Amino acid sequence: xxxxxxxxxxxxxxxxxxxxxxxxxxxxxxxxxxxxxxxxxxxxxxxxxxxxxxxxxxxxxxxxxxxxxxxxxxxxxxxxxxxxxxxxxxxxxxxxxxxxxxxxxxxxxxxxxxxxxxxxxxxxxxxxxxxxxxxxxxxxxxxxxxxxxxxxxxxxxxxxxxxxxxxxxxxxxxxxxxxxxxxxxxxxxxxxxxxxxxxxxxxxxxxxxxxxxxxxxxx
Amino acid sequence: xxxxxxxxxxxxxxxxxxxxxxxxxxxxxxxxxxxxxxxxxxxxxxxxxxxxxxxxxxxxxxxxxxxxxxxxxxxxxxxxxxxxxxxxxxxxxxxxxxxxxxxxxxxxxxxxxxxxxxxxxxxxxxxxxxxxxxxxxxxxxxxxxxxxxxxxxxxxxxxxxxxxxxxxxxxxxxxxxxxxxxxxxxxxxxxxxxxxxxxxxxxxxxxxxxxxxxxxxxxxxxxxxxxxxxxxxxxxxxxxxxxxxxxxxxxxxxxxxxxxxxxxxxxxxxxxxxxxxxxxxxxxxxxxxxxxxxx
Numbered sequence: 020x021x022x023x024x025x026x027x028x029x030x031x032x033x034x035x036x037x038x039x040x041x042x043x044x045x046x047x048x049x050x051x052x053x054x055x056x057x058x059x060x061x062x063x064x065x066x067x068x069x070x071x072x073x074x075x076x077x078x079x080x081x082x083x084x085x086x087x088x089x090x091x092x093x094x095x096x097x098x099x100x101x102x103x104x105x106x107x108x109x110x111x112x113x114x115x116x117x118x119x120x121x122x123x124x125x126x127x128x129x130x131x132x133x134x135x136x137x138x139x140x141x142x143x144x145x146x147x148x149x150x151x152x153x154x155x156x157x158x159x160x161x162x163x164x165x166x167x168x169x170x171x172x173x174x175x176x177x178x179x180x181x182x183x184x185x186x187x188x189x190x191x192x193x194x195x196x197x198x199x200x201x202x203x204x205x206x207x208x209x210x211x212x213x214x215x216x217x218x219x220x221x222x223x224x225x226x227x228x229x230x231x232x233x234x235x236x237x238x
Numbered sequence: 239x240x241x242x243x244x245x246x247x248x249x250x251x252x253x254x255x256x257x258x259x260x261x262x263x264x265x266x267x268x269x270x271x272x273x274x275x276x277x278x279x280x281x282x283x284x285x286x287x288x289x290x291x292x293x294x295x296x297x298x299x300x301x302x303x304x305x306x307x308x309x310x311x312x313x314x315x316x317x318x319x320x321x322x323x324x325x326x327x328x329x330x331x332x333x334x335x336x337x338x339x340x341x342x343x344x345x346x347x348x349x350x351x352x353x354x355x356x357x358x359x360x361x362x363x364x365x366x367x368x369x370x371x372x373x374x375x376x377x378x379x380x381x382x383x384x385x386x387x388x389x390x391x392x393x394x395x396x397x398x399x400x401x402x403x404x405x406x407x408x409x410x411x412x413x414x415x416x417x418x419x420x421x422x423x424x425x426x427x428x429x430x431x432x433x434x435x436x437x438x439x440x441x442x443x444x445x446x447x448x449x450x451x452x453x454x455x456x457x458x459x460x461x462x463x464x465x466x467x468x469x470x471x472x473x474x475x476x477x478x479x480x481x482x483x484x485x486x487x488x489x490x491x492x493x494x495x496x497x498x499x500x501x502x503x504x505x506x507x508x509x510x511x512x513x514x515x516x517x518x519x520x521x522x523x524x525x526x527x528x529x530x531x532x533x
Contacts, residue, residue: 065350065373067495068252080351080371081392128516166374167387178378179486186490190498194505201509206519221521 036217037234047101048213054094055196061087062189088165095158102151108138109148115141135228142202149195156188249357251349263360267426268399268410270334271436271464272474273445274420277302277316277332281412281421285314288400288411308335310388310395314412317475321467333463333474334412334421337384337397339363341457344483347491348379361426361460362401367393379491381456381481399460429462436464455482 040048061083064073077083114134118125118141121133125142133140139147163181164170170178203209208222223231231237247257286292293311296304302318314336321329343363346355354369355376365376365385372392376385385394400410408414409423422432433450440448449468452458463477471477 067499068254068350068352069499071252071350071352074371080369084371084373126512126516128519130519131522164374164378166372166377167389167392170374170377175378175383176484176486179484179490182375182378183486183490183494186494186498190494190501193502197502197505197509201506201512204509205513205516208521219521225521226519 030211032215032217033219035220037220037223037231038216039212039218039223040216042216044101044104045213045216047097047104051094051097051101054090054097055192058087058090058094059189059193059196061090063193066186066189088161091157091161095154098150098154102147105139105147109144111141111144111148115144118142119145130225135232136226136230137233138227138230140227146195146199150192150199153188153192153195157185157192160185160188246359247356248359249343249346249355249363250353251346251355252352257356259359261359263358265426266360266362266399266404266424266460267429268339268413268461269422269424269429269433269464270461271420271422271433272331272333273436273440273448273464273466274418275316275332275334276418276420277318277330278417279304279316280415280417281334282312282314282316284411284415285397286312288403289313289398308384308386308396310386310390310393313337313395313397319473319475321473331474333477335384335475337363337399337461338382338456339397339399339460340381341459342483344379344381344456344487345376345385346379347483348375348487350375358401360404362399362404363460364398364401365394365396367391367395370394379483379487381478381483397461426458426460433462433464440464440466451477453478453481455480 060073061077063070064077064080064083065071065087071080074080074083077086118133118136121129122142124130124132125140130136160181162169163173164178164185173181203213206226208218209226212218212222220231220235223234245258245261246263248259250257291311291313293305293309296306298304299306303315305312305315308315314334317333317335319331319333321331323329339362341361343355343357345365346357346363349355350373351369351371354366354371355363356366357363370393372387372394374385374387374394376394377383377387385396387394400408400412403410410421413421413423422429424432430450430452437448437450445466447469448464448466451463451465451468451471463471463474465471465474467473471479
């Protein structure tokens with residue numbers, strides 16, 4: 020049955036399914052998701068008056084203020100935990116530059132025009148490093164204006180700069196995550212990969228051909 | 239303190255709709271004539287007494303400033319500076335430090351908590367501590383380094399310009415108590431006129447650079463100084479020459495926020511439109527390579 024189209028839900032795991040994410044990787048990813056949403060929603064509460072109502076999810080304004088920095092630190096730690104597992108798959112190589120030139124083709128549904136992607140395609144690799152940059156920026160700047168514990172140790176111009184850069188890095192991170200979530204919704208089978216851990220052979224072959232060849236030793 | 243003047247609010251932190259402003263009151267100002275100040279600190283005591291605040295006893299750090307800095311429980315502090323004039327004469331500059339009640343308050347602009355900072359039509363900028371979340375953004379926004387975060391309750395405090403007294407027609411406690419008349423209070427217009435007379439007097443006495451400190455960079459202030467050396471405000475314990483809200487603060491709280499929110503919304507919308515146009519990305523239905531057990 021070569022033309023079987025994998026359904027997103029309720030599909031039994033085929034006997035020849037390929038493992039994409041181990042339990043540890045999946046757990047690491049979803050802990051990061053939870054901490055990201057908690058940190059992002061508590062931060063957005065202070066970002067614009069129209070979003071202050073989000074403080075209701077965290078027990079009101081003062082509690083949201085108290086919790087947000089700790090939630091952010093938790094997010095950074097979970098990010099590091101996941102990044103340590105996946106960074107070596109995200110090293111940008113020469114072929115990735117060629118892939119990026121075909122990013123428009125890929126988005127238009129013509130992935131075959133781009134060089135075959137490995138475990139992660141060049142777009143995913145760029146996303147990974149931009150996420151790392153934003154998370155690093157958020158943590159470093161966040162400590163600079165974390166009151167009452169750390170802000171007093173820094174000159175006011177640095178506190179102001181850090182506050183602005185924190186808002187910019189947070190906006191960058193949220194935009195990247197919106198893109199990341201969309202890609203997972205667009206590419207059918209990828210949410211199952213991150214929840215159940217496996218992908219079909221045709222999924223691997225069409226989305227990550229070089230990785231498919233690597234893990235199956237097939238051509 | 240709690241908002242006592244709920245009908246005449248011209249500015250309210252983290253609020254995008256008009257504030258209740260049915261009532262309009264006269265713009266007031268406190269004028270501090272530094273040339274008349276003897277540094278007795280009666281104003282500090284009056285402030286502490288009226289507001290019923292008792293700061294912890296501090297330590298002598300070798301200068302007359304006592305307490306050494308503003309605090310959540312010390313809303314005004316006399317700043318003593320020994321200044322040597324060009325002709326070698328020593329001059330003791332004593333500045334009563336505290337909230338300047340800016341017309342364009344950086345604290346209010348930076349505050350993320352709706353209604354935690356309000357500005358009344360009389361010009362007073364007041365912290366409503368019960369709405370304060372303790373983030374300290376007001377400290378980041380203030381061009382004069384005035385708000386202080388309390389170690390006891392993690393709320394910020396500063397001079398209220400005795401908004402409670404002013405709202406019932408009284409002058410601030412520090413004004414009431416000043417024995418030399420260095421501090422006066424009234425409509426901002428009257429205070430400017432009074433200052434102008436004092437400046438003429440000071441110039442006659444040889445202080446050619448005497449002038450009024452009412453910095454336009456923050457839209458003017460509702461606490462003003464008469465300075466003998468208005469050309470060099472920094473000599474008065476670092477009083478900024480041309481204070482304004484930092485561009486980093488005004489960009490962060492100004493143009494950036496709506497642009498960032500719009501970018502988030504548009505990115506999500508772009509995803510929806512892309513999905514509708516291109517459709518889901520399913521695995522290709524290609525013939526299986528030899529040996530593929532998918533078949």
